[in-house]
Amino acid sequence: ETNLKATGIDFLKSQNTREHHTDGYNIKNLVVRRGQPFQVQVSLNRELRAADRLSLRFGIGENPTKIRGSLMSLKPEKEKDFNGWKISVVKKNGKECLLSVTSSPNAPVGKYTLNVKTGTNIYTPENGVIYLLFNPWCEDDAVFMADEAQRKEYVLNDTGYIYVGSAYSIYDRPWNFGQFEEFILDACMYLLDKSKLSLSNRRDPAYVSRAMSALVNANDDSGVLLGNWSGNYRGGTAPADWIGSVTILQNYYKTKKPISYGQCWVFAGVLNTVMRCLGVPSRCVSTFNSAHDTEENLRVDIYLNESGEKLNWMSLDSVWNFHVWNDVWMKRADLPDGFDGWQAIDSTPQEQSQGIFQCGPCPVKAVKEGDVYLPYDGKFVYAEVNADKVYWIVKKVNGKNKYTKVNADTQDIGKNISTKAVGQNKREDITLQYKYPEGSKEERKSMERACTFIRPSGMVPRSGYARTVEENSMGISMPMVLHETVTKTGLHLEITKTEALHPGNPLELAITVKASTPGNWTIDLAGSCQLQYYTGKVQANIGTIKETIKLEGRSEMQIPMKIAPDAYMKTLASVDDEVLILVTAIAEVKETNDKLTKETSMRFEYPPITVQMPEIAKLNNEFSCAFIFKNKLNVALENCKLMVEGLGIFKMTTFDQGDIMPGRIMKSEVICNPTRLGEKKIVAKLTSNQIKGISTEKAVTI
Secondary structure (H helix, E strand, O other): OOOOOEEEEEOOHHHHHHHOOOOOOOOOOEEEEOOOEEEEEEEEOOOOOOOOOEEEEEEEOOOOOOOOOOEEEEOOOOOOEEOOEEEEEEEEEOOEEEEEEEOOOOOOOEEEEEEEEEOOEEEOOOOOEEEEEOOOOOOOOOOOOOOHHHHHHHHHOOEEEEEEEOOOOEEEEEEEOOOOOOOHHHHHHHHHHHOOOOOOHHHOHHHHHHHHHHHOEOOOOOOOEEEOOOOOOOOOOOHHHOOEOHHHHHHHHHHOOOEEEEOHHHHHHHHHHHHHHHOOOEEEEEEEEEEEOOOOOOEEEEEEOOOOOEOHHHOOOEEEEEEEEEEEEEOOOOOOOOOOEEEEEOOOOOOOEOOEOOOOOEEHHHHHHOOOOOOOOHHHHHHHHHOEEEEEEEEEEOOEEEEEEEEEEOOOOOEEEEEEOOOOOOEEEOHHHHOOOOOOHHHHHHHHHHHOOOOOOOOOOOOOOOOOOOHHHHOOOOOOOOOOOOOOOOOEEEEEEOOOOOOOOOEEEEEEEEEOOOOEEEEEEEEEEEEEOOOOOEEEEEEEEEEEEEEEOOEEEEEEEEEOHHHOHHHHHHOOOOOEEEEEEEEEEOOOOOEEEEEEEEOOOOOOEEEEOOOEOOOOOOEEEEEEEEOOOOOOEEEEEEEEEEOOOEEEEEEEEEEEOOOOEEEEEEEEOOOOOOEEEEEEEEEOOOOOOEEEEEEEEO
16 A cells, blocks of 8 residues: 655635734735644545554754654644644545644744654655744734724834933834734844744743843844944934835845944834834833933932033943833743733943843833843833933033032933824823822832842942042932932023924023022022033034023023024034934022023924825735925925835835935925725935934825
């Protein structure tokens, strides 16, 4: 009688991928999620009989073996369960045999090769590589997420926003994650292999997300993106020019070399793509006024000169206008109960953790409760959202620097923690997931708990130059929890804009000084305006004011501050980053010697790009999409480039627009050919020498 042989195998791709929510992946192979059944149909050279030996063998890695657990040999008639994998015969029909396979809900994720063994014969199909991902739909998977709307957003949504700007003016930057685009899944599999994670660590989303936080930056391991904050981006793409992760990951996969250049939102955008692609629920998280504290002492020292201008060269630590990282969703089997759910991971290379630039996963719950000793990197994340800000004024006295502490701000760091809302195009504030309400007793308890693990130093200025501090300006070292210093005058400062901040126009700003106690007060006010990078680094000083004002009792006065375009336009056109306007005010009350300082960062405001296209279009039917921009500013925009991308509609396209004069209108058109159903978004971004930050998006239903 003839030996049994397999002659073919059908992976039933459209049925399996629909059930596994993997039908979006643009790849020939079968992609399935762990812990959930999928079916394959095996064709044989004759009918299957009871005495036949048939096994499906799934192998992962090089030279898979049963002993190492990297080869699963599943026999539908005998061993139905192997290493938590299950197999059964659904039905036999002549020479066809329909089998159901369920992988273990904690199987290692990655690429498996499948072959069919019958007796001594082995059949290897073409495209026999199956991609196995994490499964948020499976209750026994560590990444299980119960809510369908959340799974749609955090796993399946391939577009979104990353929030940037400043706490005073938050801006949503559209971003294409594109986890289903061609080669993206392969790029993620390449990163998994590159991570050298052991097979058992590949089962665990905590190890996988930590490894990915290291591999998305190029430090240590020639990972995906090279960070650059220098302002010089020759030989690469300026960080502000990217509109999504797709080009970055595709080029990285093609060249296997780091892509130039990234800053925090680019790192977070790419890491979000990688985690969603692997099946781990993930979101981009932006924190405004994020502390980058180099000594884990929960304090950031900011040095000002007497005009209120921030001194770059003195500061060892910095407050970034915003910082973006990622939260990933999982159960933490390695931790005590109560720390499941969102975990912070960060791929922006800032500090080494265990000798490598990686950060997290750190339970968001641990940050909130002050349990900062829990792995990984709790102290670092805690300081980013909870440090105190201490202002020092530096005066030259007899050729030496003298430092006077002005005030400590305990509530300014870690503001407006933001992510895109589930199922809606708007910002959700998640600050209360990261911290208790400012000033509440729970917040104080959490702070005290954290302080037992983070050694706070006393109130000594930490500048590298501050070695000549006089005793009296220092006082005795104070306990850590600083309370907002309310001055005897009840002095309060507010900084606002009085006109829209359009490049090419004067910047019209105002400082409001309020006193809330009876009495006559003489107040010396110094105000300064600077252009700064989002990392807090000052790029240019563009104006100062000095006034002495008199206030009687409970009253206020508004002091205008106007900066002419000539003072800042040259700087604006010479940098390749989006810069912010930083206004700092120092007020000193003559009668009581009270000092107070306040700073606010603001974004420039730009004319919009409008997108004209139908709201509804048909699959594989061409339609046209037009981008229109009118330069309503008083300055010419030089060297304009328009970048547009529509996932599932058209590939990334760049138009060189040359110079656009004031009042002129630019129009560009793309012919779109939709290849996927559902709501699709088109993202457009315009950059020029003068302006980096104009972007927009528009949705179309296919």
